[in-house]
Structure formats: C-alpha cells, structure tokens
Amino acid sequence: MSKIVFITGATSGFGKACAELFAGNNCSLIINGRRNDRLQELKHELEVRFKVNVYTLAFDVQDKKAVFDAIAQLPAEWQAIDVLINNAGLALGRDYFEEADMDDWETMINTNVKGLLYVSRAIVPFMIKQQKGQIINIGSTAAKETYEKGNVYCAGKAAVDSISKAMRIDLLRHKIKVTAIHPGAAETEFSKVRFKGDEQKAAAVYEGYKPLSAKDVAEVVYYTSTLPAHVCINDLVVTCTAQANSFYTFKD
Ligand code: NDP
Ligand code: 8X3
Numbered sequence: 535m536s537k538i539v540f541i542t543g544a545t546s547g548f549g550k551a552c553a554e555l556f557a558g559n560n561c562s563l564i565i566n567g568r569r570n571d572r573l574q575e576l577k578h579e580l581e582v583r584f585k586v587n588v589y590t591l592a593f594d595v596q597d598k599k600a601v602f603d604a605i606a607q608l609p610a611e612w613q614a615i616d617v618l619i620n621n622a623g624l625a626l627g628r629d630y631f632e633e634a635d636m637d638d639w640e641t642m643i644n645t646n647v648k649g650l651l652y653v654s655r656a657i658v659p660f661m662i663k664q665q666k667g668q669i670i671n672i673g674s675t676a677a678k679e680t681y682e683k684g685n686v687y688c689a690g691k692a693a694v695d696s697i698s699k700a701m702r703i704d705l706l707r708h709k710i711k712v713t714a715i716h717p718g719a720a721e722t723e724f725s726k727v728r729f730k731g732d733e734q735k736a737a738a739v740y741e742g743y744k745p746l747s748a749k750d751v752a753e754v755v756y757y758t759s760t761l762p763a764h765v766c767i768n769d770l771v772v773t774c775t776a777q778a779n780s781f782y783t784f785k786d
Contacts, residue, residue, distance in 0.1 A: 536586070538615045539759075540564040542595055542653055543622030545572035547722030548672060551752035552619055553580060553588075559756065562587040564612060566604075566622065566653075568594050595622045595649025596641070605656040613660045617759050620650045620694075621672045625687040625728040639686040646690040651697065661710050666763070668711040670755055671698045675718040675773060679780035688780075691716075695769075702768060711766040713758045718773030719783070720746035742785030743776035750774075 539556045543549040545567030553565055557580040567573055570592035577588040589612050593600040623646040626638035654669060661667030676684055677691035698714035705712060725736035739745075751772065758767045777783045 537561045537617065538564065538612065539617040539619065540566070540615050540657060541619045541621060542566045542649070544576065545569045547724060547748045548717070548720070548751045548755070549619070549621040550576065551748035552621065552755050555749070555752045555756050556617075556759075557584040557586045557588070560584070560586060561617075562589075562612075564589045564591060564608070564615070566591045566593060566595070568592060595653055596644040598648075598652050601649070601652040602656050605653075614664060615657055615660050615667065617668045617670065618654065618657050618661075619670045619672070619755060620653060622649060622653075623672065623690075625684075625724065626730070628683045628728060630683055631685045634683075634685060642686050642690050646687075647693045647697070650694060654701065658705070658708075658710070661705075662708045665709050667709075668713060668759060668766075669701060669705075670713045670715060670758060671701075672755075673698070673714050673716040675716055675771060675777075675780045677716055678771065681780045684780070698769070713767050714769045715751070715755060715758065716769070716771045717746060717751050717754075718771075718777045718779075720748060720751055720774075722748050743783055744774055745777075746772070746774045 539561045541549050541552050544553045544565035553563055553576060557563055565573055565576060565588060573590040573592055577590050580586060580588050591604045593604045595601060626641055627635055671694050673694045674691040676688040677695040680688040695714060698712055702712040721740045725739045729735040754772050
C-alpha cells in the first residue's frame with residue numbers, strides 16, 4: 535500500500551483539506567471524526583476522485599476505550615501508519631475566566647489534550663514497530679500567546695506545544711518525527727463551533743482581513759511530510775499575512 539496517513543477530525547476544516555491533499559498525492563487514508571455520515575461521504579468522494587484507499591474510523595477522541603478499541607481493530611495492512619495528524623479539536627466559548635462554562639473547559643481539555651494523547655498512544659506502537667513515522671500535532675498561535683478570554687483553549691494548546699516537545703525527545707530513539715504546527719486565524723467551522731452556532735459572531739472573526747484557508751494549512755502540513763527521512767520540521771507557526779500573532783491583526 536502507498537503511504538498511510540491517519541487524520542483525526544477529518545470531517546471539516548484542516549482535517550478535511552488534509553484528507554483531500556494527501557489523497558490527491560496518492561496516500562492511503564484513515565479518517566476519523568464523530569460524524570460518520572460526513573466520513574462516509576468523504577471516503578466515497580476521495581476514492582472516486584483520486585482512486586485511493588480510504589478507511590473510516592468514527593469515534594470521539596475523548597473516549598479512551600473507543601479510541602483504543604477502534605485502532606486495535608485496524609486490519610494488519612492498515613497498521614503500518616506513516617503519518618498521524620492529530621488535528622481533532624475545538625474551542626468552546628470566549629469568556630472571562632470567572633464567567634466561562636466549566637463544562638466547556640472539560641470538553642476542550644478532554645478533546646484537545648487528552649484525545650491527542652490517547653490517539654497518539656494507540657498509534658505509536660505501530661510506528662515503533664516500523665522504526666519510522668511522523669506525528670503532526672495541530673497546535674495554535676493560542677499556544678504561543680495566551681489572549682484575553684482564551685484561558686482554557688490557550689492552555690490546552692500550550693499543552694499540545696509542550697506534549698509535542700516531550701514526544702520529540704522520548705520518541706527520538708524510535709526514529710519518529712514529531713512536528714507541531716501552530717496556525718493563526720483560519721476560516722473553517724472553528725468559530726461556528728466556538729460561538730455555538732452564532733453565525734454572525736463567527737463571521738465577525740474574519741472581517742476586515744484575509745484569513746488562512748483550510749487548504750493553506752493543509753499545504754503546510756503536507757510539505758512537512760515530504761522531507762527526507764533525516765529532516766524534521768519541529769515547530770512551525772503559520773498565520774495569514776495580516777496577522778502577526780494572537781494579539782495583532784491588521785484590518786482594513
Ligand atoms: P473545524 O471545526 O472545521 O474542524 C474540527 C474537526 O475536529 C472536525 O472534523 C470535528 O469532527 C473534529 N472533532 C472535534 N471534536 C472531536 C472529537 N471529540 N472526536 C473526534 N473528532 C472531533 O475546525 P478546524 O479545522 O479549524 O480545527 C482543526 C484543529 O485546528 C483544531 O485542533 C483547532 O483547535 C485547530 N486550530 C484552528 C484554527 C482556526 O482558526 N480555525 C487555528 C489554529 C488551530 P466531528 O465534529 O465530526 O467530530
Ligand atoms: C485558533 C486561533 O486565535 O482563535 O486556534 O485562538 S485563535
């Protein structure tokens with residue numbers, strides 16, 4: 535089989551754009567998300583369009599048992615995973631610390647931090663067996679600078695930054711590359727999810743400048759996977775030209 539790429543959160547945004555780009559470059563894909571209808575639709579579309587093999591695994595990354603059960607039942611030919619893209623994630627709410635919904639905090643920590651850990655632990659043994667592989671963790675500019683009302687989302691992404699460093703050190707002896715990619719504002723379903731379906735609030739985030747698209751981010755992710763075996767991009771921040779960091783965006 536061609537290169538096998540496992541993508542979490544492939545039903546939308548960066549994950550879906552990565553699925554399209556990697557499939558377009560003849561990779562076999564294992565795609566995950568909670569919305570199985572979207573996974574099936576994407577599988578069909580990619581198989582027809584690019585003549586590649588696509589395996590779907592619908593599970594919630596927050597559910598440790600579901601993660602390990604799903605990955606354990608992968609057929610042998612799908613276990614030789616070359617690239618894991620830990621992308622599934624979300625922000626919920628944008629509120630002052632003392633006003634934020636604590637259930638939202640739990641969901642963000644369980645998804646963005648614990649989910650990434652579970653999926654990685656379930657897949658790393660396959661990479662160790664092969665003594666090769668690449669784990670690409672999607673962080674955020676929010677990992678690099680904590681902003682007002684970003685509290686637990688920023689903390690979770692800072693944890694992804696730190697976990698990426700830890701993985702890089704500990705997996706060195708198994709020849710596994712670990713790449714952390716930290717995008718700035720990108721127009722996906724992210725803000726619709728963050729503002730719980732409030733389309734106006736979500737659209738306002740991207741007004742007055744040209745944000746990144748999901749495809750822009752996918753192209754950067756893909757590039758990091760094309761380098762020679764001895765070359766690894768460890769940490770990469772990518773923003774649109776109008777954005778300097780979490781704090782500064784130039785709006786016309
Ligand atoms: P989208 O909302 O468009 O996509 C999020 C994806 O994550 C969906 O496919 C969703 O699938 C999946 N997902 C969410 N929760 C779970 C879960 N519990 N289990 C499995 N899958 C889940 O957002 P983006 O594409 O923008 O976000 C992707 C990643 O990029 C996130 O980690 C986000 O924090 C990060 N990011 C986003 C930025 C942006 O500005 N858009 C900037 C920097 C980082 P489903 O609902 O089907 O489960
Ligand atoms: C998503 C980008 O600026 O909303 O990680 O935190 S931001």
